[in-house]
Amino acid sequence: MENNDDESQTGTKKQSNAKNIIITIVVIIGLLIGIGVWYNNTHYNSTFQNNFMSSCESNGGNTSSCGCAYGVLQANFSYSEAKSLDSNPSSSNTYYQSYTSDVQSSCGSSQ
Numbered sequence: 832m833e834n835n836d837d838e839s840q841t842g843t844k845k846q847s848n849a850k851n852i853i854i855t856i857v858v859i860i861g862l863l864i865g866i867g868v869w870y871n872n873t874h875y876n877s878t879f880q881n882n883f884m885s886s887c888e889s890n891g892g893n894t895s896s897c898g899c900a901y902g903v904l905q906a907n908f909s910y911s912e913a914k915s916l917d918s919n920p921s922s923s924n925t926y927y928q929s930y931t932s933d934v935q936s937s938c939g940s941s942q
Contacts, residue, residue: 875910883917899938907933 880901887897904913908926916926 875905875913879910879913879917896938900934903933903937904930 883901883904884894884897887900888894892900904916908916908930912926916930
């Protein structure tokens with residue numbers, strides 16, 4: 832009888848360990864997804880850069896001047912501030928005047 836009890840306890844421990852491993856994996860995956868979403872929402876990405884460059888060039892900028900303007904944006908403004916500029920590119924935006932001034936001083940007045 833003792834042998835059956837030992838086997839039963841061993842089986843229960845294996846099931847418990849397997850559940851703990853699965854729970855740990857699910858938690859790790861959840862954290863990685865959460866970090867990825869946070870990072871994409873708070874950091875400059877290639878989609879934003881491509882859209883910026885395309886918009887700048889379609890409004891008369893050349894690759895060099897648009898690249899400079901993007902560099903000023905990235906160096907001086909957080910991603911959320913840049914998105915604010917993107918959604919409201921007017922003088923009423925608190926970042927607009929600072930951004931245009933920074934671009935003019937860094938990239939020349941032809942912006």
